[in-house]
Amino acid sequence: MDLLAENPSLLNQSLNSTGPFRWFLHDALRDGKPLDRMTTELILMRGSPYEGGSAGFSMAGENDSPMAAKGHILASAFLGIELQCARCHDSPYHSTTQEDLYSLAAMLNRKELAPPKTSRVPDAFFQKKQRESLIRVTLKPGVQVQPKWPFASLTGLEDGPGIDALMQDAGDSRERLAALITSPGNERFAKVVVNHLWNRLLGAGIVQPVNDWEGKTASHPELLQWLADDLILHDYDLRHVLQQIMTSETYQRKALGQNAKAAPEQRFFNAPDPRRLAAEQIVDSMFTATGIRMDAGQLTFSHDGAEPINSRLTLGYPSRAWMFAGLNNERDRPSLSMPRAQPIADVLEAFGWTGTRQKPIVERETDPNVLQPGTLSNGVLSMSLTRAADQTPLAQLAIDAASPEALLDSLFLRFLARYPSDEEKATFVPALAAGFADRVLPADQVKRPEAEAPLPVSTWSNHLMPEANEIQIEWQHRVRRGPAPDPRLAADWREAYEDVVWSLLNHVEFVWTP
Structure with missing residues (x-):
């Protein structure tokens, strides 16, 4: 619920409250619903937002650009792409741009979308002459951004006829986004998910941080690939991957692991890290x-x-x-x-x-x-x-x-x-x-x-x-x-x-x- 910005408000359902969509998540996990299906339903946001369905996610991140907020949540949780900076400007430390975020938001919006005036860096900021700014704004205020898959280079998955075959309505950009994220051809989705599970159980991820993969290298790429393949081969059954990890010798050792990095991209998983309970x-x-x-x-x-x-x-x-x-x-x-x-x-x-x-x-x-x-x-x-x-x-x-x-x-x-x-x-x-x-x-x-x-x-x-x-x-x-x-x-x-x-x-x- 933390990753998806679940934010129920008991006092007022209209004030950035997600409603009881936690019950959608709970029932999906309890029933063993395949993760690709659960994620698809979450993205489609169907039903009433007030009665415990996936539509409650439609009220997550309600602000001046709610679809951009939801795009940020989805990219972080399921693709390991951090877009927080892209709300107002191109990211100074990533390849992602403000247009990437709003292309994603437009797909969720099912039509073109322009950044609000409040989501921009004031012009006065760029008039300072003391030093050159790291921040760039390449998306002009008021420019309508078309729905478009912005992460082909980061995920290795192109939009096209292969994605059309996974859809009921090829003209629905929100459904297209769900198909692109959860497609078996998008290994990034499976890898990010199993990395979250590994991080939760062992105390450190194979890729760190778990929500921002750009420029990062897996400490154990073969293990990450094997776990991701295993998730896909078992129809995105989270319980199967959890069982694989929890029955491993590494997990079953006493929690005295020292899983800190031995070198910039080297980490030893000798046992779970000792950690405080949630x-x-x-x-x-x-x-x-x-x-x-x-x-x-x-x-x-x-x-x-x-x-x-x-x-x-x-x-x-x-x-x-x-x-x-x-x-x-x-x-x-x-x-x-x-x-x-x-x-x-x-x-x-x-x-x-x-x-x-x-x-x-x-x-x-x-x-x-x-x-x-x-x-x-x-x-x-x-x-x-x-x-x-x-x-x-x-x-x-x-x-x-x-x-x-x-x-x-x-x-x-x-x-x-x-x-x-x-x-x-x-x-x-x-x-x-x-x-x-x-x-x-x-x-x-x-x-x-x-x-x-x-x-x-x-x-x-x-x-x-x-x-x-x-x-x-x-x-x-x-x-x-x-x-x-x-x-x-x-x-x-x-x-x-x-x-x-x-x-x-x-x-x-x-x-x-x-």
Whole structure:
């Protein structure tokens, strides 16, 4: 979704929002749809942009020249051609020109297209005499650019009768673009895709950077060619190529690889690079390890569905982190807050996720920052999930444990996918052993917590009422208090147990590949 600038806006569907086209991507990947077909459907942008189809991509990059923005996204994601500079001028460091981008945009537009006046370098810039500018503008403002395939030299694929044979309507330039990009004769498409997969799994691409290939040479050209051929021969089945990579000896080695360049075009893939999990993986791991079901409420500002479909967005009840969207809105009112979803979004944002993508994001920010340990150690989500709450898997695990050692083994397997070392046992077992025999209270001492009263729904149609603010503020208080502890466990022992769980959640291995 980062590469395709997926940008859902919960507040207003008309403000550069892509709508729920994430569901088109999700369903295509879940169903194993061939990548050439999925890409073709994405480019054709058919259906309603508001109902989860590929037409949602038509609202990606909505700005002064939306088709140019989409052309930039497609070229970067599927062809390894970076066209960001070409929005306003010829690229100073690439062979691509502004006309190339607008030729691509015109194909998407299905007719000629002129660059807007806002997408140009001011004339005053070229009147400076101090030094010669690297920037050139060869496309005059207002000049209509015809739909034309601009990348024959970069991809090795010419437009012509062979492409016509792949089309239903040879007069549709958008369909022609889809055929040119996904044609088996366009090996660049297959190579870029498998390079993305290799980069994701091994930590470095065979060609770097993955979105800008011009002037770059593959470190292992035979491997890149073999993977691309394998993708094409297996009908662009991503799962097949993923299986090929993940069953390789290289991928299955311990993640201690040093895949940095040994020379300008030489790279050694001895093992995957150790790398931090993606933000979504961290959040999903938190819920999986603790056994808690994600309960973020409904991601919408229009719970009653009273707003028209073109001005509201409902993303349902997320069960995985990838289903999240940005929760921000320009109206600073408690009534439009999402207290149950916000703690999850806080963790996602601390680890590099962004809910808004105005342009494609090739690589997320991976540098550590002070928010990351702070969010994991003291955040609302962490404090809630590490509690041995009433009737939760963590509480039941503690009750059913045969011994402190067995309990510690279970926790380590849950959180770190390994058994504790002798040193770790020496640290944690005494904490669990103290009071272990008396940790479960007699039945006559167990008092179940009372369920909190349900709250009315605050939605767009009533968010200006004072009661709506009160409802959401009460939700904030409840979320920060967290769930009630399991009354079957003795309080002192339970708190020590929760400290052990908290320690494992904050272990460096929890957020890094093993």
